[in-house]
Amino acid sequence: MDEQKDLEKLMDKIFDVDQLEAPSADFTTNVLEKIETQKKVRLAYAPLLPGWVFIVIAVLVVLFVLYVFSATEPVALQTNYFESVDFSTTWLSERMSQFRFSKSLGYSVLVVGVLICLQARLLNRFLYRTNSLT
């Protein structure tokens, strides 16, 4: 017990002379600058894909949907289209003529596309909010 008291007394003597150390003079300014820089980096939001790629994708999706919905019968790829581009073998054109887009496939593609866009938008907003500084 005495040993513990002596040890505590010694520690009091040691820490009586000990003092807190100070960082560099511009410490606070550096912290504030770093925070401002991080704020700017986060505000300068850059999407992964440039805008024109989204426009091209959107045009292609619209054209596809219009094409599928404008046909009264299930859409079939025409054999003569493949013949016109002069395939050296007729195997592909024979197979493609059997390939048909049904309306339900069109609906499915549309629904999946809309869901992906919606999810991307929601995730984007969620991540932006959780990572934002203020």
Next chain:
Amino acid sequence: MKENQPNIPAILAGDSKEFSVLVDSYKNVVFTVALRMLKSREEAEEVAQDTFIKVFKSLKKFKGDSKLSTWIYRIAYNTCLDRLKRKGRDQKNIAIDEIEGFEIKNVDNALDGIVKSERLELVRNCIQKLAPKDAALLTLFYLEEKNLSELGEILKMNENSVKVGLFRARGRLAKILKQYLEPEIIGNYG
């Protein structure tokens, strides 16, 4: 040090001047703990800055369940531990024999024979030799006067473990000090 308490709602509203008040209030303690844990001024400065950036980012999550200082020191302590882990540095204590009662008295007497200015340098050198956790414990207990419960919150330990940890850290520091003061102790006998 704490007369100028930072205004948290103002900081949350984006007042950077208020945040600089907070940084100025706690930077010395955060820097001292970081320096004593990491043993390098450059790294301590970096980690102390990272600590305040983390504080700024998560201040809105601070609900006031603990003291603001305790919350900030916990962030500082964890940031130091992350840095030590990333650098793969050993955080364990070096095996030091227990200090005997008569040795404590010898160290105490030898310390009296050293002038105050030299004593500060000696104490700092000895603290630098301590393991990061011991250094943080002793610094926060003696310089920041944190109680056992607050120390437990900062270091994620229960009060009993803090008590035991403090006792062992004191013993290790005394033993290191004894090694430094060996010539004076021998001189006192002569």
